[in-house]
Each structure stands twice: as structure tokens, then as C-alpha cells.
Amino acid sequence: MNTPDEIKALSDEILRLKKEKDALILAHYYQRLEIQQVADIFGDSFELAKKAKAAENRLIVFCGVSFMAESAKILNPTKKVVIPRADAGCRMANMVTPEDVLKLRAEYPDAAVVCYVNSSAATKAVSDICCTSSNAIKVVRSLPNRRIIFVPDKNLGAYVAKQVPEKEFILHSGFCPTHRNITADEVDRARSEHPGALFAVHPECEEEVLAKADFIGSTSQIIDYCVRTDAPEFIIGTEVGVVDRLAFYHPEKKYHLLSPWLVCSDMKKTELSDVLRALETESSEVVMSDGEIEAARLPLERMVAIK
Numbered sequence: 001m002n003t004p005d006e007i008k009a010l011s012d013e014i015l016r017l018k019k020e021k022d023a024l025i026l027a028h029y030y031q032r033l034e035i036q037q038v039a040d041i042f043g044d045s046f047e048l049a050k051k052a053k054a055a056e057n058r059l060i061v062f063c064g065v066s067f068m069a070e071s072a073k074i075l076n077p078t079k080k081v082v083i084p085r086a087d088a089g090c091r092m093a094n095m096v097t098p099e100d101v102l103k104l105r106a107e108y109p110d111a112a113v114v115c116y117v118n119s120s121a122a123t124k125a126v127s128d129i130c131c132t133s134s135n136a137i138k139v140v141r142s143l144p145n146r147r148i149i150f151v152p153d154k155n156l157g158a159y160v161a162k163q164v165p166e167k168e169f170i171l172h173s174g175f176c177p178t179h180r181n182i183t184a185d186e187v188d189r190a191r192s193e194h195p196g197a198l199f200a201v202h203p204e205c206e207e208e209v210l211a212k213a214d215f216i217g218s219t220s221q222i223i224d225y226c227v228r229t230d231a232p233e234f235i236i237g238t239e240v241g242v243v244d245r246l247a248f249y250h251p252e253k254k255y256h257l258l259s260p261w262l263v264c265s266d267m268k269k270t271e272l273s274d275v276l277r278a279l280e281t282e283s284s285e286v287v288m289s290d291g292e293i294e295a296a297r298l299p300l301e302r303m304v305a306i307k
């Protein structure tokens with residue numbers, strides 16, 4: 001844990017070096033607040049992917065988890081992309097392999113494969129189109145196929161299936177260990193402790209938790225909802241970084257984190273000193289072969305092209 005003085009010194013040096021090195025710092029909303037504060041761009045995974053694709057800087061420093069930095073490289077391959085903590089992965093992304101997808105494809109040859117971006121480049125490469133939590137419904141509706149194989153998140157997949165009942169879904173069994181921890185009882189308890197507060201939740205949660213929500217959306221959509229909705233108090237069912245951001249930038253309202261377990265240990269690995277080191281040493285670089293990039297590019301580009 002850094003002291004306020006250390007945070008200031010590290011941040012100043014990061015801001016100086018960022019200019020000198022022509023670097024763009026992107027940060028996901030689950031990153032520590034002090035990292036979001038030195039970033040040029042912050043957002044949900046879809047917004048960050050789009051901004052990474054459009055980046056003109058020589059160097060992209062991606063503060064998030066590895067699938068996000070990998071997607072940035074795939075969408076903007078001539079840039080040098082570095083991730084401050086190479087060991088920051090996504091536990092959900094590791095739950096599905098390309099072999100799993102190929103097996104499902106063989107079983108359901110008429111189905112389209114929709115792959116949540118929380119997955120490896122190799123898994124994306126054997127899928128038809130990617131999606132994030134902010135665009136999954138649109139992505140599925142854009143496809144002519146009646147059958148959809150959805151990987152890896154069973155909760156996001158089930159949520160989308162409910163919104164698009166005209167299609168048949170084959171769901172993979174992956175899940176986010178952070179969001180899966182939340183229970184419907186915790187929602188009831190939080191509602192009785194904070195009567196009148198609205199409950200906003202991420203679709204990676206279990207169905208019985210989503211059933212109790214006033215709003216379901218991506219990290220950005222949850223933030224927008226809290227800022228725009230004319231209510232003074234919210235219960236937040238996603239990672240603590242979203243609550244930290246809301247409390248800092250919109251202190252006129254109250255936000256209650258639904259459960260103390262809503263911490264993504266991988267997202268929290270990155271510290272300011274890691275960002276500084278990433279800028280100084282330009283590492284760890286995301287290295288992918290042309291073939292790997294080319295194979296995963298189309299599913300991501302198809303997603304970005306959807307209006």
C-alpha cells in the first residue's frame with residue numbers, strides 16, 4: 001500500500017514518462033483508483049478495445065488483465081503493447097480451450113460461436129464473433145443462425161438467452177469466480193440494510209441474483225446508470241473498482257458494495273510501481289505471431305463493427 005506522497009511521486013513520474021515515450025495508458029474500471037487516475041482512457045472492455053484499435057501512440061500500456069492487452073495487440077498490431085503485470089490473467093478466460101469450442105462445433109454444425117472477450121486469442125480464433133457484456137445481446141441478434149454456442153460465461157450466456165428467446169443457446173460451463181460468489185440472500189440483506197437503494201449488477205452474476213436487480217449492465221453501463229438515475233443510493237454488484245470510482249468522482253451519492261468478496265485478485269495485482277516499470281522498460285510486451293493475430297482478428301473486428 002503506497003502513502004499519498006508515494007502515490008503522488010509515482011503518478012508524476014508516470015505522467016512525465018508517458019509523454020516522453022509517446023505512450024497511451026488504458027485502464028479498466030477494476031484497476032486501483034490511482035491507476036485509473038494516471039490513465040488516458042478508462043472504460044469497460046468494449047470501450048477499451050475500441051480505443052486501443054484507434055490508438056496512434058507508439059506504445060500502449062494496458063492496465064487490466066492479459067486477454068484485454070492481447071485484444072489491443074490483435075486490433076492494433078503495429079503498436080507495441082505492454083501489460084504492467086504479465087501474471088494478471090482472467091480465471092474465467094482459462095476455463096475454455098479451443099478444443100472445447102471445436103468439440104461443440106462438431107456437435108452443433110449449424111450453430112454460430114459467440115465468444116466472450118474474456119478468453120484467449122486461440123479460443124477467439126476458432127469462434128465466429130466476439131462479444132462483451134455491453135454488446136452481447138446485439139451481437140447475438142446480428143447473427144442469422146438460430147442456434148448459438150456461447151463461450152465461456154454460462155451466466156452472461158443465460159442472461160442473453162433470456163433476452164433473445166427466439167434463439168437456442170448451447171452454453172459453455174465457464175464463470176467468473178469473483179461474481180459467482182454473490183448470493184441472492186446477500187442481495188436481500190443489502191436491500192433491508194439500505195431500503196430505497198437501487199441494485200445495479202454485472203451479468204456475470206448468477207441468474208437468481210440478476211433476477212433481483214434494478215439494472216443489469218457492463219461496468220461502464222453500471223457507472224452511467226448510477227450517475228444518470230435520479231436516486232441517491234445504490235447497491236453495486238460488481239468488482240470494488242467500480243464503487244471506488246463512483247465514490248471518488250460522484251461523491252454526492254452513496255454506493256454500497258454488495259459483498260466484500262467482490263475483488264478480482266488479478267485486476268488488483270497491478271500497482272503504480274508496475275505501471276512505472278512498464279513505461280521505463282517497455283515490458284512485458286504482448287508478443288504474438290502474425291498467424292496468431294490474423295486468426296483472432298476477424299471475430300474481434302466483427303464485434304467492433306456492430307453498431
Ligand code: 13P
Pocket residue numbers: 043044045046118132133134176202204217218219220
Ligand atoms: P466489462 O466489459 O463490463 O468491463 O467487464 C469485464 C470483466 O472482466 C467483468 O468481470
Ligand code: SF4
Pocket residue numbers: 065089090091092093118176177178179204239264265266267
Ligand atoms: Fe475475469 Fe472475473 Fe476478474 Fe473479470 S472479474 S477479469 S471475469 S476473473
